[in-house]
Amino acid sequence: MNISIIAGGAGFIGANLCERLLAEGRTVVVIDNLLRGSRDYLNRGLVASGATASQLIFIEADLAKRNSTEDAFAKANSFGIVDEVWHLAANSDIPAGVADADVDLKDTFLTTSEILRCMKTYKIGALYFASSSAIYGDLGDQPLHENIGPLLPISNYGAMKLASEALISAATESYLDCACLFRFPNVVGVPATHGVILDFIRKLNVDNNNLDVLGDGSQRKAYLHVSDLVEAMLLVRSHPEASKVFPINIGPVDEGVYVRWIAEQVVKRISPAAIIRFGLGNRGWVGDVPKFHYSTAKIQSLGWKPQLGSERAVLRAIDEIASQEGF
Amino acid sequence: MNISIIAGGAGFIGANLCERLLAEGRTVVVIDNLLRGSRDYLNRGLVASGATASQLIFIEADLAKRNSTEDAFAKANSFGIVDEVWHLAANSDIPAGVADADVDLKDTFLTTSEILRCMKTYKIGALYFASSSAIYGDLGDQPLHENIGPLLPISNYGAMKLASEALISAATESYLDCACLFRFPNVVGVPATHGVILDFIRKLNVDNNNLDVLGDGSQRKAYLHVSDLVEAMLLVRSHPEASKVFPINIGPVDEGVYVRWIAEQVVKRISPAAIIRFGLGNRGWVGDVPKFHYSTAKIQSLGWKPQLGSERAVLRAIDEIASQEGF
Numbered sequence: 001m002n003i004s005i006i007a008g009g010a011g012f013i014g015a016n017l018c019e020r021l022l023a024e025g026r027t028v029v030v031i032d033n034l035l036r037g038s039r040d041y042l043n044r045g046l047v048a049s050g051a052t053a054s055q056l057i058f059i060e061a062d063l064a065k066r067n068s069t070e071d072a073f074a075k076a077n078s079f080g081i082v083d084e085v086w087h088l089a090a091n092s093d094i095p096a097g098v099a100d101a102d103v104d105l106k107d108t109f110l111t112t113s114e115i116l117r118c119m120k121t122y123k124i125g126a127l128y129f130a131s132s133s134a135i136y137g138d139l140g141d142q143p144l145h146e147n148i149g150p151l152l153p154i155s156n157y158g159a160m161k162l163a164s165e166a167l168i169s170a171a172t173e174s175y176l177d178c179a180c181l182f183r184f185p186n187v188v189g190v191p192a193t194h195g196v197i198l199d200f201i202r203k204l205n206v207d208n209n210n211l212d213v214l215g216d217g218s219q220r221k222a223y224l225h226v227s228d229l230v231e232a233m234l235l236v237r238s239h240p241e242a243s244k245v246f247p248i249n250i251g252p253v254d255e256g257v258y259v260r261w262i263a264e265q266v267v268k269r270i271s272p273a274a275i276i277r278f279g280l281g282n283r284g285w286v287g288d289v290p291k292f293h294y295s296t297a298k299i300q301s302l303g304w305k306p307q308l309g310s311e312r313a314v315l316r317a318i319d320e321i322a323s324q325e326g327f
Numbered sequence: 328m329n330i331s332i333i334a335g336g337a338g339f340i341g342a343n344l345c346e347r348l349l350a351e352g353r354t355v356v357v358i359d360n361l362l363r364g365s366r367d368y369l370n371r372g373l374v375a376s377g378a379t380a381s382q383l384i385f386i387e388a389d390l391a392k393r394n395s396t397e398d399a400f401a402k403a404n405s406f407g408i409v410d411e412v413w414h415l416a417a418n419s420d421i422p423a424g425v426a427d428a429d430v431d432l433k434d435t436f437l438t439t440s441e442i443l444r445c446m447k448t449y450k451i452g453a454l455y456f457a458s459s460s461a462i463y464g465d466l467g468d469q470p471l472h473e474n475i476g477p478l479l480p481i482s483n484y485g486a487m488k489l490a491s492e493a494l495i496s497a498a499t500e501s502y503l504d505c506a507c508l509f510r511f512p513n514v515v516g517v518p519a520t521h522g523v524i525l526d527f528i529r530k531l532n533v534d535n536n537n538l539d540v541l542g543d544g545s546q547r548k549a550y551l552h553v554s555d556l557v558e559a560m561l562l563v564r565s566h567p568e569a570s571k572v573f574p575i576n577i578g579p580v581d582e583g584v585y586v587r588w589i590a591e592q593v594v595k596r597i598s599p600a601a602i603i604r605f606g607l608g609n610r611g612w613v614g615d616v617p618k619f620h621y622s623t624a625k626i627q628s629l630g631w632k633p634q635l636g637s638e639r640a641v642l643r644a645i646d647e648i649a650s651q652e653g654f
Contacts, residue, residue: 098501101494105440109490113432137496149476150574153493154500163436163490166480167428169464173481174425247477 003027003082005073005124007063007115008089010037012193013130013184016226017086019045020234022055029057029076035107036092036193044191063089064106066114073118084126087115090161092194094134097156104160112164116171125177128237131165132184133249133294134158145295146183146247165247172245179244180236185251185294188317189226190324196259197314197321200266205325208271217260217278222252222294225313228306235304251294254309262314269318270327330354330409332400332451334390334442335416337364339520340457340511343553344413346372347561349382356384356403362434363419363520371518390416390441391433400445411453414442417488419521421461424483431487439491443498452504455564458492459511460576460621461485472622473510473574492574499572507569509560512578512621515644516553517651523586524644527593528652535598544587544605549579549621552640555633562631578621581636589641596645597654 004021008014009030014037021028022045030042039058046056057079061072076082090108091097097104112129119127136144137152153159168179192198203211232250236242260278267274308316331348335341336357341364348355349372357369366385373383384406388399403409417435418424424431439456446454463471464479480486495506519525530538559577563569587605594601635643 098497101440101444113428117428135493147476149474149478151476151478151489151493152496152572152574154497156494156497159490159493159497162478162493163486166462166478166486166489166493167483169479170425170481170483170486245479247479 003029003076003080004084004086005029005031005076005082006086006088007031007111008037008087010034010039010042010058011088011092012189012191013187013226013229014086014088015041015045015191016189016230017088017233018042018056019049020230022046022049022051025051027055027057027080029059029079029082031059031061031063031072031076032089033062034060038191041191063114064110066117069114069118073122077122082122082124084128085115085119085124086128087112088130090130091157094155094157101156104156108157108160109163112167116167120171120175127168127176127179128233129164129168129179129181130184131181131247132158132161133251135162135165135183141293143293143295144249146249146298169245178242179246180233180242181245181247182233182236183247183249184229186221186223187226187229188223188313190317190320192317192321192324196262197266197317198325200263201270201321201325201327204266204270204274209274211263211267211274211276213259213263213276213278215259215279215281217258217263218282219259220256221259222254222256223310223313223317224250224252224306225308225316228308228313232299232304232306235302236299239302241302248299249294249296250299251296252306252310252313253296253300254311255293257310257314265315265318269322330356330403330407331411331413332356332358332403332409333413333415334358334438335364335414337361337366337369337385338415338419339516339518340514340553340556341413341415342368342372342518343516343557344415344560345369345383346376347557349373349376349378354382354384354407356386356406356409358386358388358390358399358403359416360389361387365518368518391437393441393444396441396445400449404449409449409451411455412442412446412451413455414439415457417457418484421482421484428483431483435484435487436490439494443494447498447502454495454503454506455560456491456495456506456508457511458508458574459485459488460578462489462492462510468620470620470622471576473576473625496572505570506572507560507563508572508574509563510574510576511556513548513550514553514556515550515640517644517647519644519648519651523589524593524641524648525652527590528597528648528654531593531597531601532652536601538590538594538601538603540586540590540603540605542586542606542608544585544590545609546586547583548586549581549583550637550640550644551577551579551633552635552643555635555640559626559631559633562629563626566629568629575626576621576623577626578623579633579637579640580623580627581638582620584637584641592642592645596649
């Protein structure tokens with residue numbers, strides 16, 4: 001019985017991935033600190049996947065801490081042979097990480113360091129890592145492809161994702177068989193735990209007459225629906241080109257949508273009479289990259305294409321998150 | 328009275344830098360854990376610089392630990408206004424860091440994280456960081472310029488230098504005024520605490536008939552003399568182009584020398600009758616990059632040129648280290 005570990009598997013993307021791995025017939029051990037994740041998400045995924053209850057094992061643990069990580073991996077390995085780890089455990093609140101560097105140091109980076117240590121101990125060969133477009137920092141109008149530099153992230157979140165990539169890369173030279181470094185774009189869908197759409201909906205839930213937007217709304221970003229993201233990762237994992245250490249951008253093939261447009265769509269869906277009030281500047285917060293051109297040529301060359309572009313991904317996510325929030 | 332802090336200032340490069348900053352008339356606070364460094368190195372530099380004893384303050388502290396870093400910075404700030412930090416504190420034993428990831432995690436990366444935290448607290452605006460060519464990993468024959476990617480280091484040392492760069496980069500977006508990321512090549516000179524020349528001389532001191540070399544000697548590397556390195560850093564620090572976050576390679580303008588040639592020169596100087604015995608493969612250890620073409624076009628465009636090429640740097644260092652070791 002081959003086992004997948006999903007670190008951070010009870011969160012937004014982890015829960016979607018878990019459902020797909022269960023549907024593949026794998027046994028999945030989810031390790032999560034339940035800071036933003038939830039066992040409910042997993043149980044819903046278990047039902048949707050059609051898997052048996054024994055295929056899903058949940059371990060609550062803080063993967064930034066050595067002892068609890070060691071305990072969690074020991075337990076996971078007691079169930080059978082673990083042959084892959086999906087590492088999605090991270091802080092997902094970028095501004096919180098800018099305010100206090102310890103947040104990303106621990107949750108985004110030390111999780112990677114401790115997971116690698118246990119993969120070495122238990123000789124687990126394959127690591128699939130949720131990296132981020134944030135590692136690129138603000139390179140202006142240049143298309144962000146995987147071979148660009150210099151990599152100068154502008155948030156502690158981006159910095160600790162790059163630090164994680166670096167440590168994983170060194171591990172593939174030493175004891176890991178292979179590692180995919182999936183550089184995620186902004187991802188939308190449910191179960192939503194954070195992000196601009198959820199923020200807007202919750203603000204309108206408090207005050208359905210006004211929606212305050214950080215920045216002037218001119219930030220443009222590409223969004224991918226979580227269903228497309230999960231399919232992309234599974235495709236890359238099965239691809240023969242993905243050997244040793246393999247950094248790869250995942251993202252929509254369009255240039256993205258403006259925050260202003262997202263605000264308008266959310267208002268239309270939730271509270272059509274509400275007035276949208278914009279702030280100043282084209283950055284929402286320190287560490288926010290106003291716009292970028294994300295190159296997905298590499299993953300397209302592997303035969304991947306998203307089902308939904310940024311617009312349709314956002315529109316579907318607005319519907320899904322509105323339902324989740326009771327609208 | 329403006330103060331420079333040199334983290335790791337009692338080590339090989341730090342002691343050379345300290346002497347030059349003292350000669351500039353600055354007050355220098357050296358913080359070092361004395362793992363490889365020595366107060367003797369500093370005292371010799373003080374004498375050579377012609378500075379007064381009160382210009383040099385030494386604090387023994389482990390900068391990977393929060394409390395001791397905070398105490399050291401509090402003390403340093405009690406002497407006057409600290410306006411720059413030179414961060415040279417790091418593990419310098421790459422194979423040790425591959426064997427135990429904690430070594431570079433703590434000494435190469437957490438030092439950066441803790442130093443940044445204190446720079447934020449004390450509003451110190453300028454950081455000069457000793458990064459490394461090891462951040463580039465093994466990109467084959469491509470010329471390694473500052474804008475190349477992907478950055479996939481093959482040692483934990485290189486990974487934790489890249490992690491440090493990333494965190495510093497994020498800090499310049501938030502609270503740091505400017506940061507230079509000096510990507511060091513292999514540096515030679517005295518006081519030597521580690522490195523291939525010292526290794527060879529010490530081996531010959533134990534057995535003057537034989538010199539065992541890791542690998543087949545075909546590794547080719549560029550070497551810079553420490554005197555040229557220090558001048559390069561001071562030039563960049565004074566240059567108006569070096570603003571905000573500024574990654575820059577420092578290295579010789581030649582393509583380097585072969586390990587085989589270094590072994591021969593050391594034997595010639597120390598024990599001409601000794602036989603050199605080579606190992607297999609073109610890598611000395613996991614994490615060792617066999618050869619690379621280091622682009623120094625950027626620093627040359629600022630008007631810098633080393634006084635010594637790789638050959639002359641190594642020959643001078645062999646003489647200096649031989650004297651240091653009593654030959």
